[in-house]
Amino acid sequence: MQLETLLQLALSGLAMGGIYAFIAVGFVTIHAVTGFINFAQGEFAMVAALVTASLVGAGVPLALAVGVAVACATLVGVATERLAVHPVRHASPLVVLVMTVAASTALRGIALLVWGTTPYSVPAFSAGPPVALGAAVIARQDLWVLGLTAAAMVGLYLFFERTIPGTAMRACADNPMASRLMGISPGTMSLLAFGISALLAGLAGAAVAPITLATYEMGLMLGLKGFVAAVIGGLRSTPGAVLGGLFLGVLESVGAGLISSGYKDALAFSVLLAVLVFRPQGLLAGLRQRAA
């Protein structure tokens, strides 16, 4: 295989990698603040993708549609925290995991009821031919995804480092007991963590819809891949999760090009198994920074 082809495959994978990064950062944020794994993470992206598709179909301008869709996803995230996680927050993490499995299943069913099994298409955020980048080309929507990923990371950094709620969340992640004594409510922080994660997943859902189409069942795979990315990054570091996402996206794209696109998912999960078994601290443990 030629080097150009390989480069092209890697470049195409980066955009999906950006999507996985969004979801992975959500996993890390919730896990850092609450210690739980939120299995419903991908469903938030699915909600945003389908709402965007419906609104655009109804003639709403794209920017407004995306805004409303992300707001809907955030609301669903907050509702999931209140209805599924909050009532069992004192139970074992396993019970909470089962609750989020339940929430994810119910959300998928509700989406099926509302939107049916048809895949919906969403127009790219800006029209036009792919942009040439040396010997390779990159689709405009892919550039949007990468730009949004970068913007979201800067935004998150500012939020966690420069604002009071962000600092409170970090405190809660570092030492829940001490932060409670300082007057930080773990319940509010958990709600905030779910809200932020759902917002990020919503952005990912709206941005991925033009690339993959929007369906009621897209959330399961997105969520699982996001989790794989988070584990590659060590599950505790936001930069690790972003790098994990990009790595997974490129790996899938190159793997699909070299072997067969049918094995793409198997490849991602083989990586997950390998990381979990041989290197549970994540592939990027050397680069680990303070948790989000």
Add this chain to the structure above:
Amino acid sequence: MMGMSGRWQALALAAVVAAVVVVPWAGTGYVRSLVVLSGLAVVAVAGLALLVGFAGQLSLAQGAFYGLGAYGFAVLAVRFGWPAPLALLGALAGVGLAGWLVGLPMLRLRGHFLALGTLAFAVIVTVLLLELGPLTGGPSGLAGVPSLRRVTIGPLALSGEIQYCYVAWALALASLWLYQRLIRSEVGLALQAMSSSEVGTAAMGIDVGRLKLSVFVAAALLGGLAGAVYASYLSFISPAAFDIMLSVQLVVMVMVGGTATFWGPLLGALVVTGLVEVLRGVVAAVLPNVRGPVEIIALGLVLGLIMVWEPGGLVARLGQWRPGPRPAEVPGG
């Protein structure tokens, strides 16, 4: 039902057995298919319940083992022309080996890592079933899986379907018996100790790793056995039947029933199978234009409500009910 006296339990069990004997003759073809499928669900759920309830290990791979059993049997019989009994043994050996290979590294993982690790395995199995076309038939599935030989007992000629009802429930009751024996044995005690503290159990001289692995393989074998009978019953299988939702559904059955006694897997499998069927019927009647598995909404809600309302499952709730005085009025009751 833990609290129920032995007499009531025996009566309830007799009622179950009587229903299994009578219903296939009285019911329609649809009812008979439900009897077979719920019986097979009991087998797979009993295996998973051991793992979840007593080893404290949540596996999302039970549906994958069910699928491996089905495909193992079908591929050996159809593609390689093995006689059915040999194909069944071969499939079980394969599933046991897969369970051992997967369990060996995976059981070092704790809590949600194990859940997601087993989920990863389940996704890989689904992909392989889809992609190994020459062997599995790919997305369009595999047809012509051999069925049981017809048996005639004196004047009674059992139809194929009734025969499957009896086979499925014989296996179901056998697995429940095994389940009850195991959780009341020393192994069961060790498993319970392990789910509260692995370190403590290991300190008592129990080989925690070997114990977990044995339970994992046993659970996989029961799942695979149910899958193989399923393939033979339907004579056609496709990968879509063994996706993640099957694993989730089996977990829901375990959680709904609870794991305290053998009644848990039995009730969980029956209640959830019944619920899903009723809902399918209601959805088809009320919303004829809706396609796809809408009943998963209820699956999610039921799972959520059970976890909040009674994490011990229906068995724990029913155990508080008994004929006669309330437990609170009976000292030491």
